[in-house]
Each structure stands twice: as structure tokens, then as C-alpha cells.
Amino acid sequence: MNHERPTRILHGRTWALVLVILVLVSGCKNAQQASVVAFPRSFSELAQKVQPAVVNISSTSTVRIPGDPFRNFFGQDGDTPGLNDFFGNFFHDIPDRAVKQQSLGSGFIIDRGGYIITNNHVVDKADEIRVKLSDSREFSAKVVGRDPKTDLALIKISSTFKALPVLPLGDSDKMRVGDWVLAVGNPFGLEHTVTQGIISATGRVIGSGPYDNFLQTDAPINPGNSGGPLINMQGEVIGINTAIIQGGQGIGFAIPSNLAKTVSEQIREKGKVTRGWLGVTVQTVTPELAQSLALKEPKGALVSSVVAGSPASAAGIHTGDVVISCYGHAVTNANDLPRIVAEAPVGKEIAITVIRNGNEIPLRVTLKDASTSVASRPALASEEDLGLTVKPLDPLRQQRSGLPKGRGVVVTDVDEDGPSRIAGIRPGDIILEVNRKIIRNTHDFKQALSGHGTPVLMLVHRGDAEFFVTIG
Structure with missing residues (x-):
């Protein structure tokens, strides 16, 4: 009897050990299941679920082809008028031709009423829009509204035979x-x-x-x-x-x-998009600027100018302030502020916080409608406003850069304290685009600048790299 007691105790410990092992094994299985969720073996069910609400969009637009193939070929603004006059007279009897051009795109249905979200560039200037569903049904669509600034468009189809599938918008x-x-x-x-x-x-x-x-x-x-x-x-x-x-x-x-x-x-x-307007130009806070402004870190949007009579001016925002929050959102760089302001309500007072002389200052501002305030915005008209000088791209530099002929202008000089220097532009940089317009010569460069408000967006070629720079 005395010899059996230790055996029973040993059996009890053994069962406890077995129980612990079972728990650990169960945990491993749960971990494996979690791993399966994180790394799905197939997307087939998800694809099958969402495909019915995704549509194919084909749009047809009219493009005019000039009957005179030499129109503006020999120059602009009166250059070589003799040649233009000669060929213009020779081809004057040939009328312009209207050519149908078709483009393809995609979209998705957001409600059973037939509203479809797509890109603006898919339906821009379209004479006819056709929508095809995954079940091969086809519809004619009309444009409800477009927003070129975000490249979004809303179109609509009508279906009376069968309910339309929809896709929900997530966060x-x-x-x-x-x-x-x-x-x-x-x-x-x-x-x-x-x-x-x-x-x-x-x-x-x-x-x-x-x-x-x-x-x-x-x-x-x-x-x-x-x-x-x-x-x-x-x-x-x-x-x-x-x-x-x-x-x-x-x-x-x-x-x-x-x-x-x-x-x-x-x-x-x-039928349109209303956006807020603050009335400031901003630039990114670089580490050097952060140090000179006594900031703890290079974050926020540095106000480089304030439009007179704007909401920013009325709210007490000054040149040199660093905006760190707006409408409840943190402003980490200069690109954040325009987007946040655009989404904020117009005509209602919102909160905005700036750093001035090392101190956080809470302010209140009432935004105006951007579409009615464009005329109040400052316009850049010359290289002097940007603080740089450009010249045509010489053949040797063009060959070294690997750029195609007739593309870009080269920066020859940058003002030490100008906005281009602050944005990081250097002498020798090649400017390929200004405000999304291709630059072929100095005439293109001046035209792209004239009449455009700040900031100015440039595509720059340096060494073997191309990158965008915002000036102003």
C-alpha cells in the first residue's frame, strides 16, 4: 500500500503535464490559424464577391484634326510668317476633320440607384459613355459631375430589370x-x-x-x-x-x-465640389529652417506669405508662423495643409494652431469658398519671383543627361535667399515640367509660370534622377 501512494502522486503530476502540453498545442494551432488569416491561401471568394459591382467603361470623344498640317509648324507668335503664310494659303481649302477617339477605363457602383465612381480622365470630354457589367449587361451613362483637381467623376446608369450590385466605401x-x-x-x-x-x-x-x-x-x-x-x-x-x-x-x-x-x-x-480657402502660401520646414525657427523638429507648414483680406489675415496668421494643426488634423508638412483646408467646411469657424517665436498659439479661422477666391491669390509672372534664372538646354548637356532633344531648360543661377533656393533648386538642374506642363524651351517656361498662383510644381532632372519640387 505504501508503495502505491507515490505512484498515484506521480500519475497526478503526469496528467498535469499532459494538460499543459495540450494547452500549448492548442495555442500553436490558434497561432497557425491566425497565420492563415494573415496570409490567405486564396483570394477567390473575395474576388467573386466584389467583381459584380465593378464595371468596364468605354467613352467616345471627338478630336479635331487640322486640315493644315503645317499650322504653327514653323514657329509661334509670328515667327517665320512667310513660310506660315505660304503653307496656310496652300492648304486653306482643306477643312479640319472630326475624328472619333475611344478610351477604356473602369469604375464601381456605389448604390442601387446606379451611381458609379470613376476617374475624371476616363470620362472627360466624352460625347458618349457606355458601361458594361460582369453579367454582360450594357448601359448608357451620363456624367453627374466631375472634379478635375482630384481626378474623380460621378456617373449614373439606370436599370429597371434587375437590382444593381454595389460596393461599400471603407475607411x-x-x-x-x-x-x-x-x-x-x-x-x-x-x-x-x-x-x-x-x-x-x-x-x-x-x-x-x-x-x-x-x-x-x-x-x-x-x-x-x-x-x-x-x-x-x-x-x-x-x-x-x-x-x-x-x-x-x-x-x-x-x-x-x-x-x-x-x-x-x-x-x-x-453637382460640384466646394473647397475651403485659407489664403496663405506655405513651404516645407526643412531641418535647417527648424533650427533657425527654434523648432523641436522639422514638422508643420511654414507660412511664406499671407494674402491681404484673406481668412488667414483676418484670423491673425503671420508670415513666418508654422502651422502644426488645422481642423483637428496634424499638419506634418506643407502638402498636408492645402488638403486639410480643402476638406474643411466653408463659412464655419474652425481651429488652427501655429507656432510663433517658439510658442503655440491657438487661433480660429472662417474659411472662404476657394472657387470665389481665386482672383485674390497672388500670381507668379516671372523667373524673378521664383528667384532663379534659366536658359535653353545646350546640346552637350542634353547628351550627357540622356534627355530627348527639345526637352527642358537648365537653371543657371539661383538667388541665395529666394524661394527656389529654399525649395532645393540648384544651378545645373534641368526643369522638365512646370505645373504639369511639358517645358521644351524658355518660352514654354515663361508661359507656364505666367498667371499661375503659388505653389509652383516643377519636375526636375538632376544626375540620373527625376523628382518633383514645390516652390512657394
């Missing part, structure tokens, strides 16, 4: 780098193609407009994907596929769904 602010996404669209006319990838970056500024805030993804996006949805794992639209980098692989950009929701709701309710 793009919740997307993190590394999250899985699907891109659905019509690349190269290949209907309802699905590609998979992750969110590569958020808040990207690519120089396409004043309100850039793109999601970057490595899900393959190609011509024809424009306007199609970028889908999260819950089957929600968190982006509208919009742009790619030519020659790049795995670098695509999507408009955040939160911006698309705001724009589409305004278009649907009012």
Missing part, C-alpha cells in the same frame, strides 16, 4: 503599410481582371494636383485600370486606382476612399 485612414489589397479593373481591355498586392505606402505626393494624398500599392495596375477599386480584405473599397509610374514595376497609386466619399457626396448633392 482608407485605417489602411497600414503591408495590408493586403486587390485591384479590379479593365487593364488593356481585359475585362474584370483581378490583381493582388499590399499597401506599399500612404500619403504619397506625386505632383498630380494640389490635394495629393495617394495610397501606393504593388498590386499590378495598368492602362484601363483607371477608376477601378482597390479592395481590402473585408470587401470594401479603400482606394480608386488612378496612376502608375511609367517604366516602374509594382508602383501604382490610388485615391483614398475617404476623399472619394467626400467628393462624390458633394457632386451628388450640389
